[in-house]
Amino acid sequence: MQTPVLFVTRRAHFNAAHKLFNPKYSKEHNEELFGKCANENWHGHNFDLYVTIKGRPSEDTGFVMDLKKLKVIIEDEVVVHLDHKNLNVDVPFLKDVLPSVENIVVAIWNRLAPRLPEHVKLHKIHLIETINNSVEYYGPDTPF
Amino acid sequence: MQTPVLFVTRRAHFNAAHKLFNPKYSKEHNEELFGKCANENWHGHNFDLYVTIKGRPSEDTGFVMDLKKLKVIIEDEVVVHLDHKNLNVDVPFLKDVLPSVENIVVAIWNRLAPRLPEHVKLHKIHLIETINNSVEYYGPDTPF
Amino acid sequence: MQTPVLFVTRRAHFNAAHKLFNPKYSKEHNEELFGKCANENWHGHNFDLYVTIKGRPSEDTGFVMDLKKLKVIIEDEVVVHLDHKNLNVDVPFLKDVLPSVENIVVAIWNRLAPRLPEHVKLHKIHLIETINNSVEYYGPDTPF
């Protein structure tokens, strides 16, 4: 008999600068679209990232996955690229992406999903920008 | 190709008084049902409200929805009616409703759902009454 | 040689209704003074109370004071009188007191100070009304 399916969440953290600015449009139109988030000299946030995986615990370890290994994957694929960086300028995998929380979350999913071991699935990426705003993503097959 | 479906959450806050008291019953029976929450002179809480919508980010803005607009809708439809109010007495849309967290959450859903733009759906209302108690509602079609 | 002097803090919690309203004045003047806090039908809060005492740890127990006993004192002197109560109406020791956080804090100090054992001193009462507002009191001898 198989062990049951569980959801395991690991937190990571990064501090970054960004601005919301679509280069297709004028400064004025960007201010209409994004308000003070369009400030051309940037602003920034402490981002809290929660990565949730899904799987069955091993009978040997009681773990769905060794969280020390998940921590290293998140660190290598996400945190070193985003922490103390400018999300519009410094991040190869966000090139040509408008760094809204929505778009960052999708990019993080795409970085992490192929790196997980086969016996687990990536279930959710949850990114908290401020106490007031956050975005969750459950992968490309989510129906509307 | 469409952008993926994401879940975006905005927090709001209100401080309110209420009591749990069913006028069909005696004071004694209300105390049996509701314990100290039945205190006839009211008590109150700091309520944290999390509103989650679902949709696809715009390619122009990276936003599922402009959260400044969502903030205004939550403010106009919910917060101005509940903040620094008595939930049993002061709120037209809670008239004849026993203001348990459960019933408040359903009333908030019913206020917000018709006000959202067509390209997003209301996904969840989460209302936190204390660090120990909260209620989530995913709309009238939720199966048991 | 004596053990060193330490500060020990215990948290308590109560949910209560109140309004800020000075009966010497008209409704209109109360609204000028207190804004939406003057709502005649009350509003309420989750109050977090932090009580800090000062003393030397016992060599027998390592404790400045047994916190189970401090918890009972706070419960008996403060929490049972304020939790799920109306601070303007239900509380004998707040009779004729305008229940601002400031005045509640002083009243709590006056309840607790005489109940502590002789080997400790009450150091601070800290009452948090919302994430945005709190008041601290260090006793009647605090200089301006």
Added chain:
Amino acid sequence: MQTPVLFVTRRAHFNAAHKLFNPKYSKEHNEELFGKCANENWHGHNFDLYVTIKGRPSEDTGFVMDLKKLKVIIEDEVVVHLDHKNLNVDVPFLKDVLPSVENIVVAIWNRLAPRLPEHVKLHKIHLIETINNSVEYYGPDTPF
């Protein structure tokens, strides 16, 4: 017409010691598997437990379930057995279970599910071990 289906969450708390150590293996192999969590002299955590139930609010009370009763069930079935205990040694219902968060969560589900009244269903057990790690369980029928 039935009232809608809602999800109600109650928090509980316990402080416990454990170690992650599989007695089938050597001390060295346990250290490979579990790192510092294998320390033979134990370590411990403050565990936050969130129990979510699902049901329709009563028209009489506005409650899906009286949370005072749910609190007592959680206290009797879980907290008294785990609080200030050693999860490897002191807990009959964790005997022969490697006390990873995953395995504790399943054991808590199995304790609580049969104790709930018929008109509600246990929906989720969420156990937070540290600010960085948590596990959620939605019951034995969860598909992978």
Added chain:
Amino acid sequence: MQTPVLFVTRRAHFNAAHKLFNPKYSKEHNEELFGKCANENWHGHNFDLYVTIKGRPSEDTGFVMDLKKLKVIIEDEVVVHLDHKNLNVDVPFLKDVLPSVENIVVAIWNRLAPRLPEHVKLHKIHLIETINNSVEYYGPDTPF
């Protein structure tokens, strides 16, 4: 008889970009001094600001100071200048100041102290940059 002296704290919030970079030195030396905080393309934070004032509550209002007025002063003197700004570039009162948390805190004190009414004193500025780091300032007369 005078009312007692109390300490009242109001929270504010701003999201900002900055870098730690002393223009007197080379890029290499800045990286030695500031590590990843020296990233020339900026990074950013959610800053939580706690402003504590000291005074005696009014007998008329129970308030040391009307917090709605304190909120407006903090908003006008600090938040509008720092929120969604670049602390190295956009802020006249931080011109030629290396925007470490230490230096920001002193600048905020200097903005707020002269704006408070005569019956209160500014007691403390506490600025939290991340969950791990914060700075407190009690004014220019603090002894070492």
Added chain:
Amino acid sequence: MQTPVLFVTRRAHFNAAHKLFNPKYSKEHNEELFGKCANENWHGHNFDLYVTIKGRPSEDTGFVMDLKKLKVIIEDEVVVHLDHKNLNVDVPFLKDVLPSVENIVVAIWNRLAPRLPEHVKLHKIHLIETINNSVEYYGPDTPF
């Protein structure tokens, strides 16, 4: 002119097991003194440690002290010795110390104070054992 004196706080964290048990006394008397904290098989906590230093910011860096260096000192002197350890058994500097929060805090002060650079002073050690209990220590010269 000297820069002003500021207080800088750095957070650290450790998860540990302990029991409160005075070997001079019987098991029964220990249970009277310490209640469930005397469980002979241990219990444990997530401890949050806040270390506050005092000093004047450097004109070169804006820092009272490089927090990366403070982090390393706290890590080397405290965290590696306490994290995932048994505070009664595994810690040389707590040998023969009853590991109450009070006594741990004093031991941490005594480890850190001699390791700080001369231009700063250790100001406070704040150790949070649970959301309900914490202890602060300002050094051996604190008057009662």
